[in-house]
Amino acid sequence: MSQLEDVADQDGWRCWVCDEPVDRDISVNDPRGASVDSRSVGSRSGKKAARDFAGAERLAHRGCNTKKGAVTPVIPWPADLVLMDPAPLLTVAERLDRKGGREVVVRCVDRADAKQVADWLVDRFSRLAPGLPVDASVDPGGGQFVVALTVARRR
Incomplete structure (x- = not known):
């Protein structure tokens, strides 16, 4: 089994950034295809939070992974929730x-x-x-x- 499949199985084939399902049949070159994000929490290497709660590798859509680059991504809140002043x-x-x-x-x-x-x-x-x-x-x-x-x- 490939590393991608191992990480995807661990994350239940859901993108950790947008929380949407990742289709295993879409090409990895497609923006909705699967990719492994090895810098999940951001660029603060060595920090306890980066090591412990996110793990070293997470599943992400190719587009979500590319868009966030090497910076901490903004995890979206659902549009259907009624809320004020949400924290990151x-x-x-x-x-x-x-x-x-x-x-x-x-x-x-x-x-x-x-x-x-x-x-x-x-x-x-x-x-x-x-x-x-x-x-x-x-x-x-x-x-x-x-x-x-x-x-x-x-x-």
Whole structure:
């Protein structure tokens, strides 16, 4: 089995950057084709977060991998979520991995939107940072609802 297939199987054939499925039948030369990203978290080599939560190699679409180059990519938030002031997800993951604690990620107007965002964050982090299990909380504050992540206790 090739290195690409091993990494793709490990990541469930999903692009770690955009979280969309990667089609194994598309040519690796196509922008939607599979590629191995060996600099997943960014260029801060030697940092604990870069080694531990993202792993050395991740699956990415050729286009996502090329577009991000050797810089830290912007992990997109879904357009259908209603939110305000979202934090950059890789920054949140790196801080939680490095310091633990609680990280406020986003604000929402109502509790239902906040709950939907919290559920999405826990699901997204399970693929974005598989070695960093998180729990989400929704707390009222200032007429809005704050969604925060904490590192889940390892089972």
